Amino acid sequence: MSKGLTKRSENYSQWYNELVVKADLAENSAVRGCMVIKPYGYAIWEKMQSVLDNMFKETGHSNAYFPLFIPKSFFGKEAKHVEGFAKECAVVTHYRLKNSDEGIVVDPDAKLEEELIVRPTSETIIWNTYKNWIQSYRDLPILVNQWANVVRWEMRTRFFLRTTEFLWQEGHTAHATREDAVKETKQMINVYADFAENWMGFPVIIGTKTDSERFAGAVETYAIEALMQDGKALQSGTSHFLGQNFAKAFDVKFLTKDNKEEYVWASSWGVSTRLMGALIMAHSDDKGLILPPKLAPTQVAIVPIFKNKEQLDAIREKVDSIMADLKAKGVTVHFDDRDTQRPGFKFAEYEMKGYPVRIAVGPRDLENNTFEVARRDTLEKNVVPADGIVDEVISLLDEIQNNIYAKANERLINNTVKIDDYEVFKKHMKETPGFVMAHWDGTEETEARIKEETKATIRCVPLDVEPEEGTCMVTGKPSKGRVLFAKAY
RNA sequence: CGGGGUGUAGCGCAGCCCGGUUAGCGCGCCUGGUUUGGGACCAGGAGGUCGGGAGUUCGAAUCUCCCCACCCCGACCA
Numbered sequence: 162m163s164k165g166l167t168k169r170s171e172n173y174s175q176w177y178n179e180l181v182v183k184a185d186l187a188e189n190s191a192v193r194g195c196m197v198i199k200p201y202g203y204a205i206w207e208k209m210q211s212v213l214d215n216m217f218k219e220t221g222h223s224n225a226y227f228p229l230f231i232p233k234s235f236f237g238k239e240a241k242h243v244e245g246f247a248k249e250c251a252v253v254t255h256y257r258l259k260n261s262d263e264g265i266v267v268d269p270d271a272k273l274e275e276e277l278i279v280r281p282t283s284e285t286i287i288w289n290t291y292k293n294w295i296q297s298y299r300d301l302p303i304l305v306n307q308w309a310n311v312v313r314w315e316m317r318t319r320f321f322l323r324t325t326e327f328l329w330q331e332g333h334t335a336h337a338t339r340e341d342a343v344k345e346t347k348q349m350i351n352v353y354a355d356f357a358e359n360w361m362g363f364p365v366i367i368g369t370k371t372d373s374e375r376f377a378g379a380v381e382t383y384a385i386e387a388l389m390q391d392g393k394a395l396q397s398g399t400s401h402f403l404g405q406n407f408a409k410a411f412d413v414k415f416l417t418k419d420n421k422e423e424y425v426w427a428s429s430w431g432v433s434t435r436l437m438g439a440l441i442m443a444h445s446d447d448k449g450l451i452l453p454p455k456l457a458p459t460q461v462a463i464v465p466i467f468k469n470k471e472q473l474d475a476i477r478e479k480v481d482s483i484m485a486d487l488k489a490k491g492v493t494v495h496f497d498d499r500d501t502q503r504p505g506f507k508f509a510e511y512e513m514k515g516y517p518v519r520i521a522v523g524p525r526d527l528e529n530n531t532f533e534v535a536r537r538d539t540l541e542k543n544v545v546p547a548d549g550i551v552d553e554v555i556s557l558l559d560e561i562q563n564n565i566y567a568k569a570n571e572r573l574i575n576n577t578v579k580i581d582d583y584e585v586f587k588k589h590m591k592e593t594p595g596f597v598m599a600h601w602d603g604t605e606e607t608e609a610r611i612k613e614e615t616k617a618t619i620r621c622v623p624l625d626v627e628p629e630e631g632t633c634m635v636t637g638k639p640s641k642g643r644v645l646f647a648k649a650y
Numbered sequence: 651c652g653g654g655g656u657g658u659a660g661c662g663c664a665g666c667c668c669g670g671u672u673a674g675c676g677c678g679c680c681u682g683g684u685u686u687g688g689g690a691c692c693a694g695g696a697g698g699u700c701g702g703g704a705g706u707u708c709g710a711a712u713c714u715c716c717c718c719a720c721c722c723c724g725a726c727c728a
Contacts, residue, residue, distance in 0.1 A: 165689090174722090193720085248726070282728095315727060316651080323727065376728095384728095396728060435728055466687050505688040512688095523687055533687080650728095 194325030204458035245377020321438035329433035342426035353398035368621025392594020394647035400430035450515025466523030600640035602633035
């Protein structure tokens with residue numbers, strides 16, 4: 162059995178699955194479509210979580226927690242919302258088991274009066290709660306975020322990208338005016354874009370969703386779209402302007418300064434463990450993960466090369482002060498003194514797990530007062546003088562973060578093209594993966610036809626492109642600007 | 651839910667078509683030794699309801715029927 166990964170060119174999806182499993186991130190659970198996130202995978206998630214959580218708090222939000230179960234009737238209150246989620250809900254119907262001749266069975270006497278839905282998202286139960294929290298303009302805005310698990314009963318699942326249960330955060334805000342809610346919605350999509358670019362190390366396209374792709378119950382959905390290495394798009398975060406839809410559905414009104422009764426304006430926004438999938442697919446190579454230093458649970462692995470305890474002790478002594486120095490400067494380091502694995506094995510293991518920097522120290526280095534420093538992104542190795550190693554590592558981590566982004570950015574630029582002719586578009590979508598900017602007449606029919614014929618969808622209507630008059634590549638009708646097409650996950 | 655496929659040791663598989671000793675192989679695991687600067691080597695060892703049930707047969711991993719589970723491709727989706 163090969164110890165490496167399937168080559169990406171052979172089968173991208175198999176490569177991805179192997180990567181997740183072999184890098185020790187996750188595995189299948191006993192429950193179909195659910196995954197076990199293993200400690201190393203979870204450490205990455207925790208890191209992402211803590212950075213995002215800070216960003217939310219810096220923008221004025223607080224964390225709270227709402228119930229896992231939602232009474233079925235709550236879902237019926239917002240028509241579009243229920244339509245969007247009805248097909249994929251896990252439903253609790255009973256509250257007790259009992260012994261019988263056939264073993265443990267659901268007790269038919271323990272049927273719930275009203276079924277409970279395991280939350281696929283929390284708008285309904287949160288707005289049912291906000292109703293009690295809001296009476297006056299003085300109660301607004303409410304800026305709350307929740308870290309939680311949600312369940313969506315999808316037909317097909319894939320590690321991190323689409324699992325039956327997943328972890329996420331969902332922000333739910335309430336505002337006195339439309340302008341405030343819109344401002345919040347836009348602010349949060351920018352927070353996500355900032356996180357993607359400055360932490361996860363890849364560029365994203367910010368835009369709005371078309372009618373057919375919009376969140377069920379939203380007036381406007383903003384999304385960030387990233388380009389993966391196989392040329393497919395991954396929706397990596399969304400922020401929804403909900404208008405007064407949920408306020409009306411749950412009857413959440415407030416009194417304005419001049420004593421008028423009005424419905425509350427809302428936003429909701431979220432990112433999930435899908436970001437882990439994005440991180441993995443955006444950067445990894447056939448040797449394993451490549452993690453951006455800012456999100457790597459451990460940034461530096463130190464591998465001692467020794468034959469006996471005396472040599473290990475000598476190395477340890479040499480390394481101790483450097484480790485203390487690195488830690489003092491905020492660098493996370495692991496000294497791998499296991500004598501149960503050989504150095505070659507450890508090298509391969511840290512590559513698989515995507516540690517940004519690896520330092521090897523052996524007798525030869527002790528003699529020469531050097532270290533061997535290897536970087537994961539380029540796989541380059543250099544023997545460097547021991548003096549100044551700390552600064553060297555710190556600037557290297559910085560450089561790796563920048564290089565990873567630069568590579569991803571270059572890929573995005575190289576794989577984004579403008580196309581005006583539908584025949585060219587069809588051919589392109591078949592042969593060349595990536596983003597296409599094209600004119601569209603703005604109708605659902607045309608969008609559906611393109612999806613039908615090419616499997617490409619409109620990922621978003623990008624915000625920061627210059628308006629450009631043109632004609633729809635399919636129908637020839639007028640278009641006010643290009644939209645972003647791609648095949649998506 | 652439609653189409654295709656797979657269930658044999660912890661993991662990956664061969665054996666099945668054409669029934670016949672004690673069911674094999676690679677990886678992993680354990681022990682001992684030699685090793686240790688890129689996934690070590692040698693020797694020994696442990697580990698199996700052959701997915702489940704029924705049937706055919708002197709005899710079933712192998713043939714027949716039923717059931718179950720999982721995977722891939724669609725539809726759906728963050």
